[in-house]
Amino acid sequence: MAKYKVCLVEDDPDVGAVVEMILKDYDCEITNIRDVNSFRMLADKVMPDLIILDLMLPGINGFEICQYFRNRAETADTPILAFTGYDSVDNQKKIMAAGATDYSPKPFDIKSFKFKVKKLLKISDPLE
Amino acid sequence: MSIRKKLILAFSGLVAGIVIIAGILFWLGQKGNEYLSTALRAYSEMVTVREIQFSIDKQWKSFNFYLILGETEELNNFNEFNNTVQVKFNEWQLLARDNRDVEAIAKVKLCYNDFYSMATNIIGIYKQGKRELVLVMVDTELMKLSDHVIKEVKSLVEEKNQALQKSQQKMAGLGRMSVTVSIITSIISLVWSMIMSLYIFRSIADPLLVLRTGAKLIGEGNLDHKIVIKSKDEIGELAEAFNGMVDSLKTLQLQVIQMDRMSSLGQLAGGVAHELNNPLTGVLGQCQLMLEKVPPENPMHASLEKVERAAQRCRTIVRALLDFARQKDYIFVETDVHGLIDESLGFCQSDLTSAKVVVKKNYGLNLPKPKISSTHVQQVFLNLITNAAQAIANVGGGVLTITTMVIDKIEDNGQRKKFVVVSFRDDGIGIKKENINHIFDPFFTTKDIGKGTGLGLTVSYGIIQRHNGEILAASNGERQGSEFRVMLPC
Numbered sequence: 238m239a240k241y242k243v244c245l246v247e248d249d250p251d252v253g254a255v256v257e258m259i260l261k262d263y264d265c266e267i268t269n270i271r272d273v274n275s276f277r278m279l280a281d282k283v284m285p286d287l288i289i290l291d292l293m294l295p296g297i298n299g300f301e302i303c304q305y306f307r308n309r310a311e312t313a314d315t316p317i318l319a320f321t322g323y324d325s326v327d328n329q330k331k332i333m334a335a336g337a338t339d340y341s342p343k344p345f346d347i348k349s350f351k352f353k354v355k356k357l358l359k360i361s362d363p364l365e
Numbered sequence: 366m367s368i369r370k371k372l373i374l375a376f377s378g379l380v381a382g383i384v385i386i387a388g389i390l391f392w393l394g395q396k397g398n399e400y401l402s403t404a405l406r407a408y409s410e411m412v413t414v415r416e417i418q419f420s421i422d423k424q425w426k427s428f429n430f431y432l433i434l435g436e437t438e439e440l441n442n443f444n445e446f447n448n449t450v451q452v453k454f455n456e457w458q459l460l461a462r463d464n465r466d467v468e469a470i471a472k473v474k475l476c477y478n479d480f481y482s483m484a485t486n487i488i489g490i491y492k493q494g495k496r497e498l499v500l501v502m503v504d505t506e507l508m509k510l511s512d513h514v515i516k517e518v519k520s521l522v523e524e525k526n527q528a529l530q531k532s533q534q535k536m537a538g539l540g541r542m543s544v545t546v547s548i549i550t551s552i553i554s555l556v557w558s559m560i561m562s563l564y565i566f567r568s569i570a571d572p573l574l575v576l577r578t579g580a581k582l583i584g585e586g587n588l589d590h591k592i593v594i595k596s597k598d599e600i601g602e603l604a605e606a607f608n609g610m611v612d613s614l615k616t617l618q619l620q621v622i623q624m625d626r627m628s629s630l631g632q633l634a635g636g637v638a639h640e641l642n643n644p645l646t647g648v649l650g651q652c653q654l655m656l657e658k659v660p661p662e663n664p665m666h667a668s669l670e671k672v673e674r675a676a677q678r679c680r681t682i683v684r685a686l687l688d689f690a691r692q693k694d695y696i697f698v699e700t701d702v703h704g705l706i707d708e709s710l711g712f713c714q715s716d717l718t719s720a721k722v723v724v725k726k727n728y729g730l731n732l733p734k735p736k737i738s739s740t741h742v743q744q745v746f747l748n749l750i751t752n753a754a755q756a757i758a759n760v761g762g763g764v765l766t767i768t769t770m771v772i773d774k775i776e777d778n779g780q781r782k783k784f785v786v787v788s789f790r791d792d793g794i795g796i797k798k799e800n801i802n803h804i805f806d807p808f809f810t811t812k813d814i815g816k817g818t819g820l821g822l823t824v825s826y827g828i829i830q831r832h833n834g835e836i837l838a839a840s841n842g843e844r845q846g847s848e849f850r851v852m853l854p855c
Contacts, residue, residue, distance in 0.1 A: 322641075323635075343646045344646040344649045344676070
């Protein structure tokens with residue numbers, strides 16, 4: 238039984254692989270939502286400690302997903318780390334307004350990404 | 366010559382022609398009238414003289430019949446004819462034109478009167494019954510007088526007849542002359558009209574054809590076509606105005622193409638950058654994860670560091686592309702341009718020192734503060750200063766002159782607009798003429814591989830566009846230095 242449950246909403250396998258490798262170090266169980274179909278199947282079932290959310294997914298965008306999780310009672314307070322390859326102040330403002338807890342552009346440096354993940358999972362010393 | 370002048374000339378020529386023809390015809394009419402009067406008078410005189418001649422003939426016959434037959438009726442006829450002759454003489458005198466006529470009439474009249482008085486004397490003698498004396502007097506005196514009168518009158522008839530014929534000949538000559546003059550003047554007018562019509566038609570139709578062909582070619586998109594019309598008339602001016610319009614159109618089209626290219630390249634760049642970011646996250650992330658796990662002494666560590674550096678460079682390029690694709694975080698505030706330049710120079714100090722650049726500042730006094738996004742404009746300044754430093758480094762040192770000023774520019778809509786101009790002029794390597802039109806194109810670089818992304822000026826262009834300003838580049842060619850001018854509206 239893993240210590241943390243993380244829901245990764247990301248369609249790109251390369252990014253998914255990197256995120257999985259990072260999370261592996263923190264004893265996380267990962268549920269990967271890759272597209273609109275898997276979102277429909279899994280969205281109301283997952284009970285994650287952290288949601289990592291890409292803003293662009295085939296068939297649905299991250300803002301809607303973010304709002305969905307915020308409106309769902311079980312995930313209303315779950316931290317959401319949004320990231321995107323289309324980094325802009327606009328996108329950042331929009332996703333934060335939709336309820337995201339933090340934001341990271343892609344590509345990211347491992348160190349800063351790890352720092353954000355640990356902070357959101359409330360792992361004692363994020364700088365460790 | 367202008368078309369207006371040509372038309373005036375042609376019309377004046379026609380009017381002059383008409384006036385000349387009318388003048389000639391008027392003169393001919395006057396002359397004809399004069400000849401006709403002369404002929405009519407000659408005819409009247411001739412008729413009068415002939416009547417005198419006939420009356421004298423008949424009077425002579427009546428005289429002879431009276432002497433032979435002794436009938437009183439013949440004597441009455443003789444006297445009656447005398448009255449007729451006298452009346453005709455009076456009529457003739459009325460027709461007299463000059464002294465010559467009067468003298469001629471007087472001469473004939475005198476002869477006749479001599480004849481008549483002699484005849485009257487003889488009749489008196491005849492009535493006395495002296496027939497032999499009468500015969501002798503008739504034979505010796507009266508015959509002579511009679512012959513003389515008749516001869517005079519005949520000669521006058523002949524003279525008047527000749528005068529009449531002469532007048533008729535003159536009139537006929539005048540008629541022929543009239544026809545000839547009419548034909549010649551008509552031909553001259555016709556030829557003049559034809560020549561002028563042809564000349565004016567050609568001087569309008571030919572250039573119009575050139576204009577039409579040119580307009581068609583230009584309409585088909587051939588903006589390099591020049592309409593060549595040599596004439597300096599209204600159509601020539603029209604063609605010049607047309608060429609001017611096409612030049613403006615060409616400049617405008619270039620601007621539109623440039624903007625369109627920038628816009629579509631921006632979209633493309635944005636799309637590509639976004640797509641690249643995912644695999645790049647994979648490469649950079651995996652590489653950094655491996656770097657954490659591979660100890661530094663392992664030879665793979667150095668290789669992984671190279672991969673990471675390359676990936677970071679890719680990230681920088683993609684970021685620049687994204688920056689170009691969407692100009693972001695613009696906050697327009699009134700900014701001290703001189704402070705911004707000085708700050709930028711401070712950032713580049715080490716580059717400028719190593720490139721042996723001497724910076725000269727020609728800052729304008731009381732420069733207004735334009736509303737700009739200072740971080741973006743600073744990015745442009747940094748770009749231009751770095752480029753200048755590299756251009757100067759290539760020639761082993763030189764001067765970078767930074768000049769600021771305010772200019773008034775009249776926009777296309779006729780409104781005046783103030784611009785703060787910042788000029789960066791270096792005496793470095795310069796820009797090749799064939800490159801000057803491409804320096805703002807994305808990925809265009811003349812720097813060594815790895816040293817330039819080819820996006821610096823493109824991004825600068827985008828930033829200044831966002832400010833509704835202009836960025837212009839000029840260079841006299843390779844090794845002639847170059848100048849970049851940033852114009853910011855204020």
